[in-house]
Amino acid sequence: MGVILPSSFYLREDVVQVSKELLGKSIYTNINGLFSGGIIVETEAYRGPEDKGSHAFNGKRTARNEVMYAEGGVIYMYICYGIHDMLNIVTGVSGTSHAVLIRALEPTEGLDIMRERRGFINDDRRLCKGPGALAQALGLTKFHNGLSLQENQIWIEDCGTTLKEDDIVAAPRIGLNIEEPYKSVPWRFYIRGNRYVSRINASTAPVIPPQL
DNA sequence: GCGACGATCATCT
């Protein structure tokens, strides 16, 4: 058992820092009485209006992304490629539009439930490997959009894991077809050597932080 | 373990 992250964790201004600090924390869901969860091993930061990769780029505000503008500490769910539900953590004070995409988990709780939700995928390494996969494993869909992390359907705990800087890899985000510098800015974070990270190879190239 | 590719539809223009 750990300590539920307080609202202040999510309200900080620097979404990139929050994205990095979410590594090693545990995320749990209790959906229709089914409990499951795991350790966050991979995240990506999306930084509000200035970030061309963000749904809130240039202040864009639609029915879909409205919850990005809420106070930090709620979840933003949306459908990608028409099929996959994505889990994001909204950060920053009300009116800002930062979010962290959760990209992979090391599953620790409710393995049977996750296997069933994932259609009995035969390899546990793949249960929560990738943003679409982990949302499905946790039982989350776009209908959970806006849920608070301080209530009892989804929450994040600090279980006392401390990562050293050397344990964290920063790399370009996955799947963005946008202009530099945002295409390559190293706002993807993952735990070095962790077997549950979605794509190790996408990020072996050296990363030169762009001038923003 | 890796690269290529097709599936599939909510969302926005």
Added chain:
DNA sequence: GATGATCGTCGCG
């Protein structure tokens, strides 16, 4: 009507 913050499968080796 075009576009994805992806996934699973297949072929390769």
